Amino acid sequence: MDSNKRRHVGHRRDNTVLPLAAGVAVVAASCLTLFVKALLKRNSKPTQKQGKGREGGSAPKSPGAGAYVRGMREREYVRLIPDVEMLSLQSLLRRIQKARGWQFRDDAARDQAWARVLATAQSAAGGAWPLDFTPNDVTPEQLQALCDAVEAEFLGGLLAEQVRRAGRPRIRVVLGVDPRDPYSWLSGLHEDNTIFVNSNRWREEVSQDNPLVFEGALCRSKLEALAHTLGHELTHAVVLNFFPAMDASSPAYTPDDKHGPVFMWLNRRLFGHVGHASKRLFNT
Template sequence: MTRLSTTARTRLIILGGISAASAFVLWLLERRPGGHDGDYTPPLPQYKRGMRERDYVRLIPEDELVRVKGLLRRVYNLRSWFNDTESISRAWVNVLAAAQKPEGGGWKLDFDIDQVTPSQLSALCAAVELYFLGGLLAQQIRKSRRPALKVLPGEDPRDPYSWLSGLHDDNTIYINANRWRETISDENPMNFEGALCTSKLEALAHALGHELVHAVVLNCFPDIDAASVAYLPDDKHGPIFMLLNKKLFGHVGHASQRLFNIA
């Protein structure tokens, strides 16, 4: 009789332990988002400036990433080269050489911003677009019957302190003249998004490349420009911008920096 009671008590203890463990598991399920439905997925980390490519690419929704990669393939096919460092460096050299020719605007490396004309700015922007985007952006703008890209000298009241103002919805970019009176030279270079610029013309070409990334998104993916959680962070410099800026123009980040703080 005593042995039988001990066995019964042992079974009760085991069953009690199982019940307690089951209750604890159910309590955990109740506390997590999604409850019992099994639809819970851990939240993705928030985008932060300085993230590595492998980390920020994970934050781009799959359908948007597919579209962006498709656009990159089209650009690479049009320009007949990929995004390797050597090809990108050569393309920037070609842009500067084209810009200094009469048909490219007759630019000087150390130009006087007060003497720059809209036609020169348009020619430089067109050269950057052609060498790096293969004409795809220009084609898309014409196809969509959107306003043509314009680069205008002067000062944009919306952003008078940047080298360029952000792209406007009508495809207009303003050159903020007060910034382009500064000196950029071999002795006073600038790091523009990872590119070492030793002339104002070189810095301006890279700045236009930055704005052309915004123009690509605005004109090719207007829905992404308006609402994508992977484009809007950091004033529209989120993961999608970072990926395109790197893969199209070789830019790292989206900031310019004086190397020696010389006025």
């Protein structure tokens, strides 16, 4: 009897444990299923960090998702640059930074580069420029030397190299009257790589007492203002010669007379310029 009782009790114990174990297993499986579903649902939603894929702004929008408006902040207009164009621009920027030896975020290095441009321009080899030049006294050789100095310091010579490889006309600077617009602009780039510097706009004074704020840069001499102006035009030349398709039809470059998001983004990184070209007015 004792033996049978023990077997009976043992049998009852087994029947109790098995249903409990099965129940626990079912509950655990259900919880695991719910956890996996919740995890998959969470991962399927883009987070704010996942949306950031470029320096200077949030996730890019597809072309046509918005229109460029002058005065946009960088974090707004950078979204209008298509991914394929931004990748090309970033790749070129890395090459330029390597060639010139300093990063676009290095404000001190940029200031030193502008100082070297002015020192070179005032030297005999650089054209012996006076700080307050008179347009009638400027020679073509002086203009070319100044443009070459800006290109070498800020673009590392890569633009000149690209022009040679493509078999395009050399970038040259002409002082005179731009037939397209003789009064409004300080300068302008033509399709044949000619930069017109409008002599009508360079007869006004630029000095310590009457400086010119050129796209965020405070210029205390006419020579300094001209150097920054050539930098602006070289930004256009970069797009024209490295990315001709972008220059011709990109919705991120062509708006506002080719001063759209691509131009604004490059001009800031290459030369430290902010603002917009249409506001380049001499103080009076």
